[in-house]
Amino acid sequence: MNMLDQIIAYKKKEVEERKSLYPVKLLEKSVYFNSPVISLSKYLLREDKAGIIAEIKRKSPSKGMINKYVSVERTSIGYMQAGASALSILTDTEFFAGTNADLTTARKFNYCPILRKDFMIDEYQVIEARSIGADAILLLANVLTPARVKELAKFAKSLGLEVVLELRDAEELPALNEYVNVVGVNNRNLKDFSVDITQSLRLAPLIPSDFIRISESGIASAATISQLRKAGYRGFLIGETFMKESRPEAACARLVKELNELTKQVLAL
Helix, strand or coil: CCHHHHHHHHHHHHHHHHHHHCCHHHHCCCCCCCCCCCCHHHHHCCCCCCCEEEEECCEECCCEECCCCCCHHHHHHHHHHHCCCEEEEECCCCCCCCCHHHHHHHHHHCCCCEEEECCCCCHHHHHHHHHCCCCEEEEECCCCCHHHHHHHHHHHHHCCCEEEEEECCHHHHHHCCCCCCEEEEECECCCCCCECCHHHHHHHHHCCCCCEEEEECCCCCHHHHHHHHHCCCCEEEECHHHHCCCCHHHHHHHHHHHHHHHHHHHHHC
């Protein structure tokens, strides 16, 4: 099995275990379960924000441990103070060293959209996302059938959550449906973890204009963001570029500053 297959196989077992440990009725008693959702799609369209979805990711299967001792509180607050539009929190423990508590901590200290980044395969995980304070969930088109994407997206919407559908290539476009709010193009191949930023540029013309587009992975410069903006992208999910620094929030602030300066230069032309 490739790494993605291994992750999904493990996730299926994990979800069944969590169902027995934390029943749905218990999740529904969370203080966050019925709290107002902050719209990711609306924040991505705000002109006063950079469009950056800043991620907290301690580890990855391709890079190993990236930032084991990151402070979720300090980093999440710093990201938003730097001008990020939203937060992305990895909650997978086995492969990414994240936890549900990471997302809840970020929720406690920030009024902003928070994307739960995990491998969603079951309605239980959608309920769980709502209970820990997420505003949006990520669905992977190369993991789920188009019919399953629609089922989970519709269920998420019924709970008030927004949905980011991640695509890798044109063959996955049929997974788009009316319950999806944001379309993300992953520049990283989840089977071998190679990165190619031009993947977003190739897919951009094929994504219907009524979907908000974000580009994910491999983004490390203001010039790249500017190029992606010209292709129609409104959001830029950045994790490793920030997390490999001892102070990820400072790296985010530098990139936002560079982006603002570049934008001023372009407008002055």
